[in-house]
Amino acid sequence: MKILQVNTVCGSGSVGRIATDLYQVIEQSGNECMIAYGRGSAPADIKSIKVNSKIDFYNHVLFQFVTGANGFASTKSTKKLIKEIEQFNPDIIHLHNVHGFYLNIELFFLYLKQKNKPVVWTLHDCWSFTGHCAYFDYVQCDKWKTGCHHCEQYKSAYPYGLLHDNSLFNYKKKKELFNGVQNMTIVTPSYWLKDYVAQSFLKTYPVEVIYNGIDLQQFKPVKGELTKKYSFDSKHVILGVANMWEARKGLKYFIELSHLLSEEYQIILVGLNKKQMKELPSNIVGITRTQNVNELAQLYSLSSVYVNATLEDNFPTTNLEALSCNTPVITFATGGSVESVDEECGMVVPKGDINLLKEAIELVCQHPEKYDKCIEKAKKYNKNDRFEEYMNLYRKVYEDK
CATH class of the missing domain: 3.40.50.2000 (Glycogen Phosphorylase B;)
Known part of the structure; x- marks a missing residue:
C-alpha cells in the first residue's frame, strides 16, 4: 500500500x-x-x-x-x-x-x-x-x-x-x-x-x-545534564509542558500554585514564550519550547509529578510521555485527558479546583509508592x-x- x-x-x-x-x-x-x-x-x-x-x-x-x-x-x-x-x-x-x-x-x-x-x-x-x-x-x-x-x-x-x-x-x-x-x-x-x-x-x-x-524507547526514565541542572536539592519538582501556553492550557493555575505550595516544591514550565518568561514569578523556572526528546524525557524523569492543568483537550500525549518516564500524572477532568490516568498512576481533579489540585500534588509527592504503575500504564500506549x-x-x- x-x-x-x-x-x-x-x-x-x-x-x-x-x-x-x-x-x-x-x-x-x-x-x-x-x-x-x-x-x-x-x-x-x-x-x-x-x-x-x-x-x-x-x-x-x-x-x-x-x-x-x-x-x-x-x-x-x-x-x-x-x-x-x-x-x-x-x-x-x-x-x-x-x-x-x-x-x-x-x-x-x-x-x-x-x-x-x-x-x-x-x-x-x-x-x-x-x-x-x-x-x-x-x-x-x-x-x-x-x-x-x-x-x-x-x-x-x-x-x-x-x-x-x-x-x-x-x-x-x-x-x-x-x-x-x-x-x-x-x-x-x-x-x-x-x-x-x-x-x-x-x-x-x-x-x-x-x-x-509514543516511543517507549525514547520516553523512559533517563538522567543527563538537565537532571543535574534542575535537581533543586531534593525538592518535589512539579512539571508542566505545553507547545503553547494559551489560557486553556492552565498557566494561571501554576501561577496560583506557586503562591500556595511550600518551599518543598519547585515548579518547572516548558514551552513558554519570551514574554511569559519575563512575567513568571521568581519561584517558577521557565524553559522555552524544546523539540529535543531526550531533554523532555530528562525533565519528566526528574519530576515528582506531571501536572496537566488543561481546561480543554483531546488526548494529550504529554500525559503518556510522563507516565512512560515513570512520573505520575495529575490532570483536570478535561476532555480525553482523563482516559490515560487512573488511581495507580495519578489523580484526576475537578476542572479549575485549585485547592484540590494543590492537595493532589501534595498527596502524590508525599506518597509516591501509591502511584507505582506509571510505566505499566504507559505500555498500553x-x-x-x-x-x-x-x-x-x-x-x-x-x-x-
Whole structure:
C-alpha cells in the first residue's frame, strides 16, 4: 500500500511527531509512505513534500485576520499538493490537521470527492465540525451542534480572526465540504471526541478510536545534564509542558500554585514564550519550547509529578510521555485527558479546583509508592501497538475499496 499523510507540520509538535512515528511503522511493515506538510521543516529521513511557501502562509494568515474565513486561502499551495498526490498516486490518503494556514479546504475536499480514494481522517481537535474554534469547552459553547454564529472566540482563540466573525459561513461551508466524501473513516484519539463527533454534522461517518502512541524507547526514565541542572536539592519538582501556553492550557493555575505550595516544591514550565518568561514569578523556572526528546524525557524523569492543568483537550500525549518516564500524572477532568490516568498512576481533579489540585500534588509527592504503575500504564500506549491499529484500518479500507 502507498499511504500519503497530510498535516500542518512534520516531525515537530505532538501531531507532527505522531505523523512521523506512524510513517516509520508504515515503512517498516513493507508499505510506502509520504508526508505532505505546510510549515516548518521535516526530518531528513522522512520522504516528504512541503506544499506551502512563506508568502502563501502570510497571505493566508492575513486573509484569515481580515475575513474571518478559515481555510479558504492557500490556493497555490493546495494546487501544489493536488499535483503531488497525483504524482505519488497513494492508495490511501490519511489526513491529520488540515487547518493551520496551508490548505484551501474547498479545493482540497472537492478533489477528494472527485478522486474517490479511501480517506482516513484523524481528528486531533474539534475544528472540523465548528465554525471557528478548535475547542469550545473553555467558553461552554454548544452552538456547533446546530449551527455556529456570533462566535465568542473569533478574536481570542485559534485560528484568530481579528476583524470579522465569519463562523456562520465557515460552519455552513465545512458542513457542505466535509460531508459526502465516499470511503472516509474518521479516527479520534479519545472516546470523549468520538462522542462529540456523534453529535456533529460528521455523525454519518464511521468512527474508530485509536489512542495516540509514543516511543517507549525514547520516553523512559533517563538522567543527563538537565537532571543535574534542575535537581533543586531534593525538592518535589512539579512539571508542566505545553507547545503553547494559551489560557486553556492552565498557566494561571501554576501561577496560583506557586503562591500556595511550600518551599518543598519547585515548579518547572516548558514551552513558554519570551514574554511569559519575563512575567513568571521568581519561584517558577521557565524553559522555552524544546523539540529535543531526550531533554523532555530528562525533565519528566526528574519530576515528582506531571501536572496537566488543561481546561480543554483531546488526548494529550504529554500525559503518556510522563507516565512512560515513570512520573505520575495529575490532570483536570478535561476532555480525553482523563482516559490515560487512573488511581495507580495519578489523580484526576475537578476542572479549575485549585485547592484540590494543590492537595493532589501534595498527596502524590508525599506518597509516591501509591502511584507505582506509571510505566505499566504507559505500555498500553506503545506506538507500535497503537499504530498497528492504523495498519489494520488501512488494510480494511484498502480491501473494501
